[in-house]
Amino acid sequence: MTLNGLVSRPTVAPALALALACVGFALAGPLGLLAALLVAASAALPWPLPFALGQLAAAAIFTDPGTAAPPTVFLAVQSGLWLALVLAYASGTPTASDAGMPERVRETVQTNVVPVAVGGGVAIGLLAVVTVWSAGSLLAKAGVVAIAIAAVLYGVHRYERVTTGLVAE
């Protein structure tokens, strides 16, 4: 299935990905079932709030020592949340409940390839820092994430101001 085909119904694609995450939550036990319902309900909120709530719920459930969910369930939840985030952005729908307009969505996906690639690259790099870099504390990792995102945003901001002629190079 191509990306365009996947998001031809924009309300469906992120929702399906979010459903995958919800299934993962439900498999994590009774508390996970409650989290699944919460995340499913959050699909009506503007993105990226459903993603943030999902991560909040995932952190609360899977870091609980009492939860004995296998790693595959955690992976399913994360896969669902990240896929939903990408699809929600690529399809250009502020909320997952918007009615679909296939032609416009296809155009939006095409114009959003570069932004999604840049954002995805930043995310992958930072996730690598967070998960692989074992030497630093979580505070240091959070600082790296904040600084990296701020630096990228500033770079994009300068690029935009210069290329549009609003400031001298």
Place this chain on the structure above:
Amino acid sequence: MQPTRRAVAVLAVGAVLAGLGVVLQSPVYLYGAVGVGAWVVAEAVAFTRRVETVVSADATQRLAESRTRSGRPVEVSVVLRDDDPIRGVTGIELSPPLAATHVDGTERLDVDKANDGRNASDATGGSDSYRLAGVYEFDVTGRFEFDQPVVDVESQHGLFTERAPVGDPVTCTVEPSTPSDVAVGQGGTRISLGIGEHDAQIGGSGFTPGDLRKYAAGDPQSLIDWKTTARQGEPYVREYEAAGELETLLFVDHRGTTDVGPEGRQALDYLRSIALWVVDYANARDDPLGLYGIGDDGPTARVDPSSGTGQYRQLTTRIHDLTPTGRGSGWGPRLPARPDASTLVGDGAFERVLSTFVDGHRQYVERVTDDPLFDVVRTTLARTGSDPWIVVLTTDANPTELAETVRAASKNAAHVTAFVAPTVLYEPGSLADLDAAYDRYEDFEQFRSRLVGDGVDVFEVAPGERLDAVLASARDTREVGR
């Protein structure tokens, strides 16, 4: 790229997740912070591409006419068009100069964001073309620049906005609506039409001293009563009150004979300047002022004397609208030229009385068409009870009529002032032979001098440069003769 409140809120969500990760010692919260941050980064990149598209679109700003006159509306339009889709435009705004006053049209086009501009009311040419047009007036003259129009752009999810200038600025040259080189004088000697008190000769008794009061910031220095100031030790001013009103009747000849000279510098344009000065003069003193227009076929308008801001504004508007009737474009509705007496066929007392008036009116109209200026002045003065100040604005094209008019007016008016435009100084090509032009000017000057008398002033109204040229040639000729 300006972040919106929504962007701040989204970043705050990411910051909260990061904070929870540190506090609760769980990297999973950081995953959320990374995801939210990446979302904002993607939005910023997409927004940059969107702004680039808008700025690179074909934006054309155009003035309907690059040269205009003060008080005359001019339209400036902006068209934003591109072959590729233009997304994210939330508004287009004109950038007029400070001196411009918006009088009509659209100064800002708000694009319907829900439809991405596809159904914008003022948009034309499909989804990727926007048109905006505003109409402006200038009260001051000079060169003014309409800066680049500004396009408001918003990101896909509303996290960022930008105001980007597009297209090129355009320059508008505003010229005065009246000639700037009006020379008023006698025999080539110019006078200043300054503001002053009523001339005693003109009938009014000027201003009388009124109450004293303490000086307030902004009071003219000339109003300070120095004796009282010396006595009191602090500045005092004396207020003055107009001792009497001077009724002024302004007769403006705008027949075809005033249609002489190049466009914008015709005799009527110069006479119009004088007429506007008379209105200002009366306005400054709150004098009752009436206006009578004379066209080729008779009176074209009559505004009886009155004072008040509305009256002066009405007269100013009418004077501005004045055009030579010889071109077939008189101003205002013409007065009824001939009452219809066809229904007065009976022998009753009613029909007999009315027929008398109708017959008399018919004779008046016939006389008017012979010498309209003379007849309008004469009949107007016959209706006027007081001794008004008569101001006549005309050319020397009909010297006999003008002489008769001045003579008739002087019998019934406190003072008569005639402003006469010598046609020799307006005719195109008349200065090719300066000697001949000077001879004609001398004839005019002799005629003007003959008109001056007790209670009658006659001034010439001419283009300053052309008058100077004629007078300079005469001086040169005299010096060569020596």
